[in-house]
Amino acid sequence: MRVQDAMQSHNDGLTQAKVARQIGMSRDALSRSLSGQRNFSATELAKLSKVLEVSLSWLVTGDPRPEGSTGRDGQGAGWKHDSVAETVAFPAGAYREVGLGTGTVPQLEPGLDPEEGAAEVARVLDEALGKAFVHDLPAAIEQAYEIGVFVAAEGPAFDARAMRTDEVTYIMVRGTGAWYQANLVLARELGALLGRRHEGIGIRAQAEDGWALDFALALLLPAARLRSVDWNRQTPRELAGFLWESGASARALAHRLDALGIARGPALVHADEGTLQLLVWQDPECLSHHRARAYRAPRIPADLLGAHLSGMRRGVVDGSSLAWMLDTPLEEL
Numbered sequence: 001m002r003v004q005d006a007m008q009s010h011n012d013g014l015t016q017a018k019v020a021r022q023i024g025m026s027r028d029a030l031s032r033s034l035s036g037q038r039n040f041s042a043t044e045l046a047k048l049s050k051v052l053e054v055s056l057s058w059l060v061t062g063d064p065r066p067e068g069s070t071g072r073d074g075q076g077a078g079w080k081h082d083s084v085a086e087t088v089a090f091p092a093g094a095y096r097e098v099g100l101g102t103g104t105v106p107q108l109e110p111g112l113d114p115e116e117g118a119a120e121v122a123r124v125l126d127e128a129l130g131k132a133f134v135h136d137l138p139a140a141i142e143q144a145y146e147i148g149v150f151v152a153a154e155g156p157a158f159d160a161r162a163m164r165t166d167e168v169t170y171i172m173v174r175g176t177g178a179w180y181q182a183n184l185v186l187a188r189e190l191g192a193l194l195g196r197r198h199e200g201i202g203i204r205a206q207a208e209d210g211w212a213l214d215f216a217l218a219l220l221l222p223a224a225r226l227r228s229v230d231w232n233r234q235t236p237r238e239l240a241g242f243l244w245e246s247g248a249s250a251r252a253l254a255h256r257l258d259a260l261g262i263a264r265g266p267a268l269v270h271a272d273e274g275t276l277q278l279l280v281w282q283d284p285e286c287l288s289h290h291r292a293r294a295y296r297a298p299r300i301p302a303d304l305l306g307a308h309l310s311g312m313r314r315g316v317v318d319g320s321s322l323a324w325m326l327d328t329p330l331e332e333l
Contacts, residue, residue, distance in 0.1 A: 002059050003045075004034055006052040014052070023047035042093030043320035049086065057089035060096065061165045083156040088163050088172050091150055091300070094321040098307040101167040103146030108194050114211055117195055118218035134220055134247035135291050137183050141171070141190055142301055149186065151175050151299035153327045160185035162193050169193065175295055177287075180249040180275055182295040184216050191215030214259075220248045221256045231257070231265030239267040240282035247291075249275040298327045 007014050020030040023044060032038045040048070042060075049056040095101060108117045125133040128144035138149035148170035160173040160182070171189045173182050191197065191212040229242070243250060250268060257264050279286050286292055300322075311317035312333065323330040 002054075002062060003040070003048055003052070006048075006054045006059075010052055019048070019051060022051045039097045039099070040093070041097050041318060041321045042090050043324055045093045046086065046090060046324075055089075056086040056093070060089050060092045084158045084161065087152060087155045087158075088161045090321075091148070091170055091172065091304075091325065092163060092165055092168055094300075094308070094325060095148075095168045095170075095304060097317055097321055098304070098311050100304060100307050102148055102169050105145055105147060105164070105169045105193055107196055110196070112195070114191070114195075114214035115218050115223065117191065118215050118222070121190070121194060121215075122219055122222070132245075134183060134245075136294065137186055137247065138173075138294065138299065141186070145190075145194075147171060147190070147193065148301040148304065149173065149299065150301070150325070151182075151295050151297065153296075153298045160189045162189040164193065170301070173295060175298065177292070177296055178249070178276065179292055179294050180243065180247055180252070183220060183247045184249070184252055187216035187219045188212045191219070217248075217252060217256045217259070220246055221253060223260055226257060226260060226262060231263060231268065234265050234267045236267050236270070236278065237282050240278050243275060244279060244283075244286065250278065251275070298325060300325045 007016075007019060016030055016034070017027050019025075020027045023030075024047070025033075025044060029038065033040050033044070045059050046056055048054075049059055108120060112120070122133075124144045125137075125140045129136065129140040133140035138151075141147050141149055146169075148168070150170060150172040151174075152172055153175035155174070158174050160171060162171045163169070171186060171193075173186050173189075176182050189212070195211055195215060197212045234242070239250075243253065246253070248256075254264055254268055257268070305322070308317055308319070308322040312319045312322070319330055319333045322328075323333055326333075
């Protein structure tokens with residue numbers, strides 16, 4: 001209905017034949033999609049958003065565009081492309097294309113402070129993947145909360161954003177070799193979702209209270225564990241081991257210690273916030289470990305991958321959405 005509405009309200013008087021030609025669809029396929037007989041692919045919706053000059057996030061969800069950008073989707077006159085919002089909205093179309101959804105995300109009790117919220121979530125993640133859940137945080141989040149976790153290897157500059165619609169909830173993380181930084185922003189977005197700090201298409205309230213970031217730091221670096229370490233006696237090698245096991249950066253650790261009123265100690269002071277250099281200096285093989293590769297390549301949830309592969313075998317999806325998510329040429333699929 002939103003595609004039809006955008007076509008009818010477009011200034012150029014777009015016909016089905018013209019739209020189909022511009023986005024590379026057959027007229028019959030477009031007609032059947034408009035009548036509800038077939039699902040639009042996420043790739044088709046992305047192309048439609050450009051031709052119809054509306055946002056992809058609005059086409060997929062019907063939600064208003066993020067504040068500060070407007071379009072012909074009912075949010076004002078004129079249209080401004082938000083490449084981050086469009087990138088984050090894409091997987092929602094991919095879920096819809098194969099009729100797949102995610103579970104209902106539980107909410108933390110109102111009034112919990114970040115420390116309490118992190119402790120509660122840590123217990124849930126521990127049950128899903130064990131105490132070393134930070135070693136594969138995306139998998140732990142998916143198993144514990146049925147929140148899809150995507151890694152986008154290419155695209156606009158952002159660190160991580162959450163997305164929630166009536167049908168799906170997921171988090172998209174920008175690809176990086178700095179897994180310790182990706183863990184933090186992934187945990188931050190998880191906190192925003194569970195702690196009611198999330199407001200739709202990956203956006204935040206104007207008065208960001210810092211709750212989600214404090215939650216993330218507490219999840220990766222629990223206060224009790226930090227207070228059990230003698231930071232004044234810690235060697236650089238021991239610091240590197242601590243960061244490796246915590247899945248956190250030296251910068252995050254320094255920030256957390258300062259917030260808790262714990263002296264940093266000489267090893268951290270002289271680390272110069274160079275987490276990667278410190279880890280490689282202590283263990284040159286660490287970069288080949290699976291933990292260090294967690295956010296380097298594109299990642300999509302296993303259930304969505306399976307649904308698209310099955311759909312391709314049955315001929316009900318064309319593979320273009322999967323190719324985009326995996327950053328792989330369609331002919332290789």
